């Protein structure tokens with residue numbers, strides 16, 4: 001089981017997807033779970049900063065329907081990213097999402113022989129027993145450039161300064177929250193992708209993972 005954590009637009013999702021393909025593992029983007037909770041609160045007319053509304057939305061996510069919910073393209077916008085980081089500070093929300101993540105890691109769907117999970121607290125809280133942990137970073141400017149390009153490619157009109165500001169705010173909220181803050185696990189491999197392309201990041205990750213013997217479905 002491989003755990004990948006890091007801040008927004010560091011490249012952790014791209015790396016996790018490509019690693020999963022390479023290893024024949026299932027992939028779970030755990031940020032989508034928090035985004036789904038944020039989206040559900042907004043669609044219900046609520047405020048993502050309201051802990052009770054966020055907790056109710058997290059508890060309403062059921063394992064059978066979750067894969068369909070996670071495929072909703074509406075999850076990908078920056079407004080939903082901000083909502084996700086607000087619901088993510090609520091301990092009861094995190095608690096409600098824990099079992100789904102651990103179950104995915106221990107019993108990967110589709111008969112996969114392992115799992116790659118990416119998020120903020122995979123190596124520290126969700127799967128502290130992971131066989132390999134990576135913490136992917138990049139400068140906030142490089143990450144804002146990447147997110148800007150991604151949003152513009154999807155036809156969304158945004159300016160660099162606003163994306164940079166959003167990213168700084170989310171970094172601060174994610175790193176400073178009391179429960180499961182964004183930070184590298186003590187035994188994580190630090191991978192700074194500021195000057196690496198996606199292929200180079202994948203190569204560096206494969207070298208690290210190859211140095212670990214025997215990947216299994218260890219998680220908690």
Ligand SMILES: Nc1ncnc2c1ncn2[C@@H]1O[C@H](COP(=O)(O)OP(=O)(O)O)[C@@H](O)[C@H]1O
Pocket residue numbers: 006007008009010011012013014015146147149150193196197198199201
């Ligand atoms: N090493 C890299 N160098 C440059 N761009 C990258 C790299 N890895 C990913 N990207 C691009 O940056 C954007 C954010 O990557 P993503 O994997 O979604 O980040 P995260 O999951 O950390 O938010 C995407 O458009 C992706 O194609």
Ligand SMILES: Nc1ccn([C@@H]2O[C@H](COP(=O)(O)OP(=O)(O)O)[C@@H](O)[C@H]2O)c(=O)n1
Pocket residue numbers: 007008009010013030031032034035081084085086088118119120121122170174
């Ligand atoms: N394991 C996780 C994953 C995401 N999150 C929260 O969910 C938000 C959205 O995560 P994401 O991974 O989809 O965001 P990006 O990195 O794709 O921008 C983050 O800013 C975190 O606040 C979390 O708290 N724990």
